[in-house]
Amino acid sequence: MELILVVIIGLLYASGIYMMLRRSMVKLIIGLILLGNGANMLIFLLGRIVKGKPPIIDSTAKMLTEIYADPVPQALILTAIVISFGLQSFAIILVKRAYKITQTDDLDELNTTDEIYE
Amino acid sequence: MILAILSGFILAGCTPFISKFIKGKGSLLLPLLPFGLFVYFISYLKEIGEGQTFKFSYEWVPSYGINFGFHLDGLAMLFALLITGVGTLVFTYTTSYLKGHQYLDRFFGYLSMFMASMLGLVLSDNIITLFIFWELTSISSFFLIGFNNDDPKSRKSALLALSITGLGGLFLLAGMVLLGFVGGTYQFQELLSQSNLIQDHASYGWIVGLIFIGAFTKSAQFPFHFWLPGAMKAPTPVSTYLHSATMVKAGIYLLARFTPLLGGTPEWNTTLIIVGAITMVYAAVHSIFRIDMKGILAYSTISALGILVFLIGLGTEASLLAAGVFILVHALYKATLFLITGIVDHETGTRDVTVLSGLSKVLMPVAVAAGLAALSNAGAPPFFGFIGKDLIYEATLAYGNWAVVLTIAAIVTNVCLLFAGLLAGFKPFVGPLPSNYAALHLPHPTMWVPPLILAGLGLVFGLFPSLIEGVLVQPVFSSMVIEGAPVHIKLWHGFNLVLGLSLLTLTLGVVLYMILKPSSLLFSKTLKFEMIAPQTLFGIFGKFFNAFARFWTGLFQNGYLRNYVITILGFLTILLAYRLYQGVNLYIDTAQLTSLTIYEVTVAIMMIVAIIFTVFSRSRLVAVASLGVMGYSICLIFLFYSAPDLAMTQFSIDTLTVILFVLVIYNLPKYKNFSSKAVRLRDAVLSIFFGSLIAILTLEVLAEPLNRETSIFYAESAYLLAKGKNVVNVILVDFRGFDTMVEITVLVIAAIGVFSLLKLRLKSIEKE
Amino acid sequence: MIKTKFLSNLLLSLIWVAITGAFTVENFLFGFALSFFLLWVSATDRRDNKYFNRIPKLVSFVFFFLYELVKANVQVAYDVITPRHYMEPGIVKIPLDAESDLEITLLANLITLTPGTLSLDVSEDRKVLYVHAMYVKDKEAFIASIKNGFERKLLEITR
């Protein structure tokens, strides 16, 4: 399964970037989301994956003894997911605002702030 | 000693607060400061004459070997006296020249700042401190040149001067630091003892080169000379003080000072001779075609500076002596001429020598001063200038194989300079007085007395060279030539070749004056040569540089986000690929991989297809829905691989994201395809390449063993120490609770951001 | 009103106990307190319902529903697995006797849950329920079957 996950991760990164390069604000956001998911999956996979053994201590036990999934990456991803949610919500709204102001989805038209003279 | 230097800065710092006082009667008190300092330095004159030197050291940055170490020897003394002496006169002169000027206070502020910096420069023993003062003179000069800041030309000149001297200064800094690095200290006196080591060092060439650039820019040597004529936009006292008597000589000072340390090598001498010679001839020739008194004086100053560089470059005892004397000679007559120019300008409103004439009839004392200065400049006996010129010819004549060439160059220069001197100091005062000048009155004595004093000194020192021979010239010489023979300067050497040359010069100059009448026509003709002048080349370079800046900035900061992203990712991809290729053996550890099951394959297929669908879908909503599918697939993957908390969170957040999108997309435009096929192909290639790199990297990392110490600790102590059984949750609220704290803060900020983005509408009438 | 609230409260506390899975008095009390708070928070207009009398009818209704569910499922399943479509779909307007929000909603949802039918919407004046159905051989018969089946049985419980 790792191999397939690796492919998926690569695909997530690739598609995220491809979408970011598409000039469209909406696609940009989607690209960022894809990229974020890619990073999360990467953390997950690189923490090494274990099937069906969540890091939850049995009601009768006092510690995890057998094989169990590494809880650290999970905690990291949880944090990362939530943070990305915050950032993504903001980005989505930003795009909405930007469209309202500029009336275009075309990022190429948002270049006045880079001009030398203004 | 430090007080002597600081006093100027303190005065400068005070000016904004005592501006009323300065603008009133107080201005007359200001010259007391340079005068006091002058007297202070004079008090050391005797000991200096006896060969003593004085050291003053004040800690500043001991950890980096930088201090206010001051060293008062002959050379420093000469400059200190020039600075304070000419300073006194210039300060005095200014009180009248700029009387009632709105910003007199500022002017004095800058002037005293300059004086202090200049003093610091010549007295510093620490080469970094020296550099600091050096830069301060540049910046004071900037403010002074731009003093008439309403005038765009004035601003432009100030900027030009600062550019050239500032750039030179930076090279000088590099040179100083390199010198300090090679010599292991920043103390000049300590460096002096390591002269041989430094001269043999591989970086010697760099040191010399860098210091040269600094000196040449400051002292307006060809091809950096062109800022100086522009600097004449400054009020006359400034031209007098900075741009003829003192600041421009800082470069000379530097070269003289470093001669015993770095001099005596072909690199040093040859460069200086060539640059000096070119400058002196080039500027001298230029000066004779000018019609603006200040312009004439500016070019003749450049030429004189060239002579000095040239003399230092010759490096013989004779030439160094000549240099030492000529510094003083030039300061005296050139300052006079400038001050006079100021008076003329002040009174008549013009500096055009083609218009001016006969002024001696109304401005007699001024004319006297001018005449004296012109004669000293001409090198006519018995003026101090005569001695100076003698020494120069002596030096060139003694210079081995090249003596003839060098002497001819010196003669040409001197002839032109003589002509220039006459033009500025003689021509305006003789001949008929135009009627519109008939009513002119002699200005306040504070204006005409200073030039008279300076010019007078030129005569006095000429007549009685012994006055300064022992106390000043000898120590100056000793500073440059450590083990030189005792020097003697005198007016009369008897009839010899040198005298002949002097006379020849005099004659040729006068003849030239007879033949060549200044005219604006001629002047404008000479302007044509500026096509190939350095300033034009610099201008072209500047334009080119600007165009390059435009090109470069446009290349990167082109306004297109996609280009930015592609640059960043391209950069990352190339580096990653290179590093992977360079240091990683591709290797997959299949043994550690888990097997596949049908549900995993299903989820994987669904996910992959969903991703592709998201990317290629033509409808935003379908893309969002596919994104949802993808999210849910991830959720399942989390679940399969033992992360129920993750699965829950992913699912909830995914749903919320979909809601957000759906709510927002409703007033977003429909997808459009903005890019061409080729662009899409390029982007696809880059993306896939990058994705593959990440995938490869992941595989490689998977093959490495993982240190499980942390996770084992959590597994063992989650319940026993932290009283929780869901280890992930325990990590979130306890072991790594800080992360969570921050993370909810992120959420809060995002919410506030959304709130303000959507709700806050600044009304255009509301004031900010 | 008070009674209704109390009942809802009780119901919610029971659900709490069920989902937490801890059948203890403390847990029940906790759930009761919690749901009391929630009901206070979410107090909206609700009609007075008498639960106790309805329980036997409720049970029989559940079985009726399950029967309908399975029956319809089989019917639909047959249509799905066989290649030919036997259905004659359409949107049918069913006049409502049910009046309260709860009644209407329950009815509509139950109809939807039964395969082959889908409650699309209720008219603004609550007189009519529009149902999409797969088998509308006879419109009137279909309406009658709903009204006599689900609706009647449902109303028996709720009234």
Added chain:
Amino acid sequence: MTEILVYILSTSGAIFILLAAVGIVKMPDLYLRISVTTKAATLGIGLILLSAAFYFNDNAISARVVAIIIFMLLTAPVGAHMIGRASYFTGVKMWKKSKVDDLKGQYDKKTHKLKSGEEDK
């Protein structure tokens, strides 16, 4: 006994889900797809969940399973209603062999208010 129950329940659940899956692909219009899927799937999932409840044979888990089923019974038809209704607005066509459409013309295009057609009575 529980084992057999688990077998039966899970099998029938899976079958219903499969049916729903086939149905959603095969059915000729959206309303039919909704019709077919909502219930088949709900029933199927309910059965599978029940089998899990029997398998674990633990009060807490059974309670949870019941809760899930209740949730689904509560939400699934609402979702179906919402999307069906919205689709009707947006002009999703019914299958061409459909017999009646009482809803036609009953929606106010602007306010989305639904007439009963019996306002006068």
Added chain:
Amino acid sequence: MSISDYLYYIILPTLAISILIIFVRFLIGPKLSDRVVALDLLLTTGIGIIAVYSILSDQPAFLDIAMIMALIAFLGTVAFAYYLEKREKND
């Protein structure tokens, strides 16, 4: 054949295949509504898979996820419905 074998070799594949079939509807659409319905069904089926998986890995905790899914899955559907109506209203 043990229960887990049965679930593993018969039930899960059935569900997986169902998922793929449903996914086909998601892909072919043709209308957004079709996809939304497919998405909803995917989720529902997902709940089934979770339930079976929780039996297989003997982790009743996984049922909680099923519970959450059951609760909020329809929100997506509602949101899309909301959107469709809004769009209609504004067009």
Added chain:
Amino acid sequence: MKTIIFKTASTYLLPLLVLFSVFILLRGHYLPGGGFVGGLIASIAFVIHSFANGLEQTKNLIKFHPGFLMPVGLCIALISGAAPLFIEQSFMTGLWFENPIPVIGMVGSALFFDAGVYLVVIGVTLTIIFTISETL
């Protein structure tokens, strides 16, 4: 959107979901769940309610601006994190009551912290979604 069916269902879903969210919050320390997911579920409950009944109704229901929950939640989390500082222990050091409490189990600062998280998440999600809905 304001269909009778949805409205009625949402009226029942709201308390159910909120109840469920509290449950998820409380058991987080032992089983999957916690403040986050709990908060998300609670907010989803209100979102559903707002979809069904309109924003105004939901706002009236909550009685205060959901944004207010953000500083409150942060405050709770901050206090539970910073409390140990007063006994010269590090930030976020767990402080526990001695005896377990029924249902919840051991009560300690971690629980309060999680409760803070719960409130913040509700505040955040609702602020975002409500604001968007208002300015649609």
Added chain:
Amino acid sequence: MNNPYIVLPVIFQLFTSVLLMFFWYRVNAQRLITIICSIISVGIAIWLFKEVYQNGILTMQAGEWQAPFGITFVADLFSTTMVLLTAISGMAVGIFSTGSIRNARLKFGYFPILNFLLMGLHGAFLTGDIFNLYVWFEIIIIASFVLITIGGEKAQIEGAIKYVTMNLLASAIFLTAIAILYGLAGSLNMADLSIQVAEIENRGLVNVVAILFLVGFGIKSAIFPLYFWLPASYHTPPPAISAVFGGLLTKVGVYALLRIFTLIFIPDEFLGNLLVVLACMTILSGGLGAILQVNMRKIFSYLIVCHIGFMLAGLGIYTELAIMGAIFYLIHDIIVKTNLFLASGLIFKLKGTLNIEKLGGIYKKYPKFSLLIAIPLFSLAGIPPLSGFWAKVFLIEGGYKANEWMLIGFIILGSFLTLWVIAKLWAEVFWKDAVALPKKINVKYFHELKPFKRWAMVIPIILLAVTSLYIGLAAEHIILLSKQIAAELMNPSAYLDAVLGAKTETP
């Protein structure tokens, strides 16, 4: 040594934000709280600095979980210096904002967000945990997103799109890097990572990860060719916001680069050379950009890029001296850049524009302001002995020592371009005759402000100017400090001992 209170700068900042949020619509209360709390927070920072200066490195193991298991906060000289600078800058910006930011923005959470941003900065400097650093970075970027868009004017939004995109990209890269690092080393504690990474045999992989960190932090610190977001956006929000951005935001990236590449990834030859080349190109790009601009804040923005190059140069040379130069520059730059952006805010209030072609006559009309602003301006230009000068000396000597002649050339070029731009700016804005400007209706001019607001805008500028004068004239103190910091960075054993003390003793 353990000290639970080193986390106070962070906690206090959070407390301030929460407090401010409770006064959501009461702007005057917010103003008061901001002023008081920012002063207190400087006090705390000074206290912390003093503690660390006297006692050496202090640590705080959050939740009393020993490193590497919990999140460790480490207050070494570098981080506390940064905290102190942040607090000072923050105070200046906070007080300035009470005068310059209009009420509408204040009613939408300006002050809480500003304080959250400062909290993020404090946290990023103090944390000793790489993932925690990521989290702090996220606080910083989200807070900066909000600040850059607050008010939602067209330019702000346009700039923000780029700013947001590239920062999110940076975050994604950073997160990727963390993922791989964790996958390799199994730890998140930076001190522990220092040890673990050194033990990894597959150096090739380590080098690859280093690249990810380089680019991730590189985007944040605006190095070449990753700086695009900065000139596109920094000039768009109100000046007070630009000030906190210009002064602090890129610096946190530099801080991270310095930290990571001295503690975890020791640059090999390739990376060292790469850093040098990047430093050169950064200096060049920033300098070239700056000379073209006509908007004052854009000029400063490009100069930020240019000067980041100087700091990067120090890292590239990688000797104690050069790093000391970089640190000195960092210290100077934070104060001066903050001040310049604040000054541009003042100028905007005076004139209603920041276009240097339209500005003019300020020296004539406001000589005291001009002289005040001249201090940061010429400090930035590196006029000795003002603060900008010193670092150059160290960098140049560092360059000689490492034989990096090209770099020295670029440092000279960058310094020259800076000098030139500043001189031009001075000539245009201060010297040039006033150009008649139409009165803008939406600008509340300085003279229209209440005295309190006027003072609120001027005092911070004075404060920072005095600080920068101190840095330049009392360079000895700052040099000693930078030297000590550089020594600590180049020899992290004290850091490791402080964090892992117990662990390393009992292997």
